[in-house]
Amino acid sequence: MGKIHNFSAGPSILPDTVFQEASSALVDFNGLGLSLLEVSHRSSGFVDVMDSAVSLVKELLEVPKGYSVVFLQGGASMQFAMVAMNLLREEGSCGYINSGTWASKAIKEAKMIGDAKIIASSEDANFNYIPKGYTVPTDLDYLHFTSNNTIFGTQFSSFPTCQVPLVADMSSDIFSRKINVEDFGLIYAGAQKNMGPAGTTIAIVKDELLGRSGRNIPTMLDYQTHIDKGSMFNTPPVFSIYVSMLTLKWLKNKGGIGVIEKENIDKANLLYGEVDRNPLFVGTAVKEDRSLMNATFVLNDESLKDEFDKAIVEADINGLKGHRSVGGYRASMYNAMPIESVGACRCIMSNFASKYGN
Amino acid sequence: MGKIHNFSAGPSILPDTVFQEASSALVDFNGLGLSLLEVSHRSSGFVDVMDSAVSLVKELLEVPKGYSVVFLQGGASMQFAMVAMNLLREEGSCGYINSGTWASKAIKEAKMIGDAKIIASSEDANFNYIPKGYTVPTDLDYLHFTSNNTIFGTQFSSFPTCQVPLVADMSSDIFSRKINVEDFGLIYAGAQKNMGPAGTTIAIVKDELLGRSGRNIPTMLDYQTHIDKGSMFNTPPVFSIYVSMLTLKWLKNKGGIGVIEKENIDKANLLYGEVDRNPLFVGTAVKEDRSLMNATFVLNDESLKDEFDKAIVEADINGLKGHRSVGGYRASMYNAMPIESVGACRCIMSNFASKYGN
Numbered sequence: 001m002g003k004i005h006n007f008s009a010g011p012s013i014l015p016d017t018v019f020q021e022a023s024s025a026l027v028d029f030n031g032l033g034l035s036l037l038e039v040s041h042r043s044s045g046f047v048d049v050m051d052s053a054v055s056l057v058k059e060l061l062e063v064p065k066g067y068s069v070v071f072l073q074g075g076a077s078m079q080f081a082m083v084a085m086n087l088l089r090e091e092g093s094c095g096y097i098n099s100g101t102w103a104s105k106a107i108k109e110a111k112m113i114g115d116a117k118i119i120a121s122s123e124d125a126n127f128n129y130i131p132k133g134y135t136v137p138t139d140l141d142y143l144h145f146t147s148n149n150t151i152f153g154t155q156f157s158s159f160p161t162c163q164v165p166l167v168a169d170m171s172s173d174i175f176s177r178k179i180n181v182e183d184f185g186l187i188y189a190g191a192q193k194n195m196g197p198a199g200t201t202i203a204i205v206k207d208e209l210l211g212r213s214g215r216n217i218p219t220m221l222d223y224q225t226h227i228d229k230g231s232m233f234n235t236p237p238v239f240s241i242y243v244s245m246l247t248l249k250w251l252k253n254k255g256g257i258g259v260i261e262k263e264n265i266d267k268a269n270l271l272y273g274e275v276d277r278n279p280l281f282v283g284t285a286v287k288e289d290r291s292l293m294n295a296t297f298v299l300n301d302e303s304l305k306d307e308f309d310k311a312i313v314e315a316d317i318n319g320l321k322g323h324r325s326v327g328g329y330r331a332s333m334y335n336a337m338p339i340e341s342v343g344a345c346r347c348i349m350s351n352f353a354s355k356y357g358n
Numbered sequence: 359m360g361k362i363h364n365f366s367a368g369p370s371i372l373p374d375t376v377f378q379e380a381s382s383a384l385v386d387f388n389g390l391g392l393s394l395l396e397v398s399h400r401s402s403g404f405v406d407v408m409d410s411a412v413s414l415v416k417e418l419l420e421v422p423k424g425y426s427v428v429f430l431q432g433g434a435s436m437q438f439a440m441v442a443m444n445l446l447r448e449e450g451s452c453g454y455i456n457s458g459t460w461a462s463k464a465i466k467e468a469k470m471i472g473d474a475k476i477i478a479s480s481e482d483a484n485f486n487y488i489p490k491g492y493t494v495p496t497d498l499d500y501l502h503f504t505s506n507n508t509i510f511g512t513q514f515s516s517f518p519t520c521q522v523p524l525v526a527d528m529s530s531d532i533f534s535r536k537i538n539v540e541d542f543g544l545i546y547a548g549a550q551k552n553m554g555p556a557g558t559t560i561a562i563v564k565d566e567l568l569g570r571s572g573r574n575i576p577t578m579l580d581y582q583t584h585i586d587k588g589s590m591f592n593t594p595p596v597f598s599i600y601v602s603m604l605t606l607k608w609l610k611n612k613g614g615i616g617v618i619e620k621e622n623i624d625k626a627n628l629l630y631g632e633v634d635r636n637p638l639f640v641g642t643a644v645k646e647d648r649s650l651m652n653a654t655f656v657l658n659d660e661s662l663k664d665e666f667d668k669a670i671v672e673a674d675i676n677g678l679k680g681h682r683s684v685g686g687y688r689a690s691m692y693n694a695m696p697i698e699s700v701g702a703c704r705c706i707m708s709n710f711a712s713k714y715g716n
Contacts, residue, residue, distance in 0.1 A: 004391045008398050011596060019384050019393040026381040033362045033674075035377040037555040037601065040366050040677060073431040073557070074578060077592035081576035105577075112574055192593055197395040199431070199557045199595035216470055218439035219463075220432060234435035235550055237557035238369060239597055243395065316391075319398060 005341035008319030009150055009294060009332040010172065011192040018246045018336075025242065036242055041235050049242050050231060056248035060257055061174075063181050063204060070226040071241050072201045076102070076171045076190040079201060080109035082221050083144065083167055083186060088114045090214040092141040095119040097134075097160065100127045100149035101325065102169060110144070119143065126326070127152040130289040136162035142185055142209075148173035150193075151323040153285040153296030153330065159183060165209055173293050174202075175251060176335055177261040185209050193293070194335045196244030199237045251335065260335050267333045267342045268292040274346040278353045280304065284326055298328030304356055311348045320345070363699035366677030367508055367652060367690040368530065369550040376604045376694075383600065394600055399593050407600050408589060414606035418615055419532075421539050421562060428584040429599050430559045434460070434529045434548040437559060438467035440579050441502065441525055441544060446472045448572040450499040453477040455492075455518065458485040458507035459683065460527060468502070477501065484684070485510040488647040494520035500543055500567075506531035508551075509681040511643040511654030511688065517541060523567055531651050532560075533609060534693055535619040543567050551651070552693045554602030557595045609693065618693050625691045625700045626650040632704040636711045638662065642684055656686030662714055669706045678703070 006013040029036035030045045039045055050071070057069045072078070083106070088094045093115035096107045099122055110116035117140075120131035127149060136143050142165045148155040150172040160166060165185025174189040181187065185206045192198040205223050219225050225233050231241075251260060272290060275283045275297045284296040299305060312320050322328040331345055364371040387394035388403045397403055408429070415427045430436070441464070446452045451473035454465045457480055468474035475498075478489035485507060494501050500523040506513040508530040518524060523543025532547040539545065543564045550556040563581050577583050583591050589599075609618060630648060633641045633655045642654040657663060670678050680686040689703055 006392060006396055008396060011396060011399060011593065013396050014393070019395065022395075023381045023384040026377050026384065032676075034364060034676065035372070037377065037380075038364055038366060038369060038371050041369060041556065073433065073595075074436070075431065075592045078432070078578045081578060109576055109578075112576060190593065197597050198399065198593045199598055218467055218470060220436045220439060220467075234433045235369065235548065235556045237431075237595060237598065239555055240557055240595065318392065 003316070005315070005317045005344045006319055006337070007317060007331045007333070007341070007345065009323070009330060011198050012319075012332055012334050013336045014196065014243070014247055015250045015336045018243060018250055021246050022243050037239060041232065041238055046238060049245050050236065053241050053245035053248065054231070056245065056252060057202060057204070060248060060251060061179065061181055061204070066207055067181060068205050068207055068223075068227040070203050070205070070223065071231040071236060071244075072203060072226060073199070073237055075198070075201055076169055076188060077105065079169070079188040079203065080106040081113065082223070083142075083188070084110040084113040084116065085215055085217050085221055086213055086223050087165070087167065087186065087209055088116075088141050088213060090114070093117055093139070095136060095140045095143045095164070097121070097131055097143070097145040098123060099130055099146050099154065100152045102149070102151075102171070103144075103146040106144060106146070106169060122154075127154065128284055129286040130154050130156055136160065136164060138163045140164040142167045144169070148291050148293050150294050150332070151325050153283075153291045153294045153326070154289040155291035155293065157289070165206065173291075175248070175257060175260070176264050176293060178257050191240055191244050196247050197240050199240035200244060247336075263339065264292045264333065264335065267337065267339050268295065270339065270342050270346055271295045271331055271333065274349050278349050279357050280353050281349060284328065293332060293334060295331045295333065296322060296326050296328065298322070298326075304352075307356070308352055311352055315344055315348045317345060317348070361674070363673070363675045363702045364677055364695070365675060365689045365691070365699070365703065367681070367688060369556050370677075370690055370692050371694045372554065372601070372605055373608045373694045376601060376608055379604050380597075380601050395597060399590065399596055404596060404600075407603050408594070411599050411603035411606065412589070414603065414610060415560060415562070418606060418609060419537065419539055419562070424565055425539060426563050426565055426581075426585040428561050428563070428581065429589040429594060429602075430561060430584060431557070431595055433556070433559055434527055434546060435463065437527070437546040437561065438464040439471065440581070441500075441546070442468040442471040442474065443573055443575050443579055444571055444581050445523070445525065445544065445567055446474075446499050446571060448472070451475055451497070453494060453498045453501045453522070455479070455489055455501070455503040456481055457488055457504050457512065458510045460507070460509075460529070461502075461504040464502060464504070464527060480512075486512065486642055487644040488512050488514055494518065494522060496521045498522040500525045502527070506649050506651050508652050508690070509683055511641075511649045511652045511684070512647040513649035513651065515647070523564065531649075533606070533615060533618070534622050534651060536615050549598060549602050552605075554605050555598050557598035558602060605694075621697065622650045622691065622693065625695065625697050626653065628697065628700050628704055629653045629689055629691065632707050636707050637715050638711050639707060642686065651690060651692060653689045653691065654680060654684050654686065656680070656684075662710075665714070666710055669710055673702055673706045675703060675706070
């Protein structure tokens with residue numbers, strides 16, 4: 001079987017070398033004669049893995065002093081509640097930009113915990129753009145936004161500017177482009193796009209924001225617990241952290257965020273170039289807000305769907321089906337995707353136009 | 359390198375065949391040409407894995423109608439708060455048996471949420487026995503206990519009888535012996551002993567107990583969320599669930615809980631037989647409450663420690679060091695541990711007595 005081109009939105013492609021290394025570690029970790037899965041998380045071998053993973057996050061994102069990096073469980077969905085529990089004061093209020101499904105879920109959880117206001121929304125156009133031109137009240141405990149909207153294929157190309165701490169769900173674009181961590185109060189991201197396999201979530205927390213909420217927070221949901229214990233308060237998700245460490249090491253060896261950002265721009269240009277050129281397809285997101293990670297597009301003529309779906313399968317392309325909220329197609333082009341796979345997708349679109357374009 | 363005898367308390371030994379199968383799936387899952395880690399959790403391949411994992415739990419434990427099985431994240435430590443959030447009514451109270459470190463942590467979390475009473479405790483003797491002879495108030499929302507105390511080497515050989523729903527943390531002995539699920543309101547267990555790698559936790563919940571607490575529960579912490587969505591409300595910890603499924607299949611193929619229980623008794627008898635016979639060692643738990651999973655023992659003469667530790671290393675024995683709360687040694691003998699490894703441990707203890715016993 002040839003190479004599959006994997007456009008899955010998440011869990012998603014990771015580097016081949018990472019799969020190989022992880023596969024070996026399941027049989028023999030560090031030459032110990034034991035599987036990675038059967039060693040204590042307190043053993044020096046795994047403590048080194050955790051230390052490396054945290055250091056790589058700090059190095060790649062140039063995390064400044066005054067911020068902590070923790071590896072958590074539960075996915076970004078658990079963070080929706082945790083953020084509000086930790087940062088929203090009992091009598092305070094917080095703001096949200098509603099740019100899609102995940103932002104809406106974050107808002108729902110925050111509302112359960114306290115006063116969460118929607119500051120701006122693009123729900124009026126099925127979230128096909130990033131809200132702009134809003135005013136952020138200066139008395140909010142924080143402003144939350146979702147930097148990349150996997151489902152709708154939109155992305156904040158620049159981040160909100162405001163006087164309150166910024167909280168960002170970067171699950172689907174962290175490590176894909178340069179960011180200035182200092183501009184944020186808290187960044188969180190589920191691993192399963194650019195960082196590693198499902199099962200762990202990182203949080204980058206500005207330390208001074210913690211301990212102010214006045215709330216009674218369950219121990220496992222208090223960021224301070226995990227900061228104080230170096231992400232080892234309880235048994236961490238060993239395997240997911242190990243594979244994240246391998247993936248971050250791969251990214252570092254590749255040259256870091258600057259290099260991958262350039263590649264990601266090239267891949268996106270290749271794909272969107274075809275979408276815009278091709279008479280059979282149209283992009284669903286407004287151009288200026290298009291995501292570099294997830295390109296969403298639909299057929300102008302739905303009657304060609306079966307034929308195009310056949311072409312996808314024949315080209316060994318996986319995971320190109322769009323989310324049901326948008327329909328059509330979604331090409332997720334995360335860090336580990338080679339430009340050749342984007343080329344393969346472009347090729348079938350182009351061939352399809354040659355065949356059916358007139 | 360020869361076979362390592364892995365007595366680690368958790369994460370801990372799993373079957374060799376499981377490590378091999380998991381290792382292969384990281385490179386090619388189900389012959390798809392894709393790694394297990396890069397396929398969508400909504401793909402038919404992984405949906406089958408999840409279905410099998412849930413079915414195997416139900417089959418092996420003979421889970422009756424009226425109970426749901428879910429795979430969660432966050433470890434048993436997250437359950438300490440979740441149990442109380444879901445089952446403790448706003449104006450109600452709940453009871454706990456304090457049999458060790460993990461029970462104490464569960465109590466701390468429940469107290470943050472509502473009225474949690476300690477019904478019995480063995481703290482007076484450094485938790486070296488299982489509390490008995492207590493009375494359980496009939497108006498509790500539930501009674502919580504820890505079926506096996508990994509750190510102190512004690513285990514409930516029979517379960518509390520009472521008129522209120524029983525909640526058990528079975529993290530370190532689930533799937534090791536027959537239980538009657540019908541006797542319980544809720545059972546939970548972190549995977550990383552007898553079920554799989556760290557990163558997932560199962561809960562077996564009596565459906566009728568849910569929805570009564572009157573509390574506003576964050577979506578991710580509400581058992582009903584995960585029941586309604588078949589453990590797929592958000593991206594589940596794919597890999598940990600996959601390996602759990604493989605381990606449960608291994609157990610089923612071996613003959614199920616009846617067969618493994620007999621093996622576990624044989625292994626424990628072999629080890630404790632040596633502890634009791636050997637003049638150099640003494641067990642730390644009272645005999646009638648000894649754990650079949652974790653045997654704790656200390657040297658009578660601490661000055662022999664360095665010599666015995668050397669013998670451990672020379673025999674390729676890993677993870678025998680006791681927890682700091684008890685000191686000495688702890689032999690964790692989970693399902694996947696072959697009796698030969700217990701024999702190897704017995705052998706060095708016996709040889710050590712021949713050398714230093716007089």
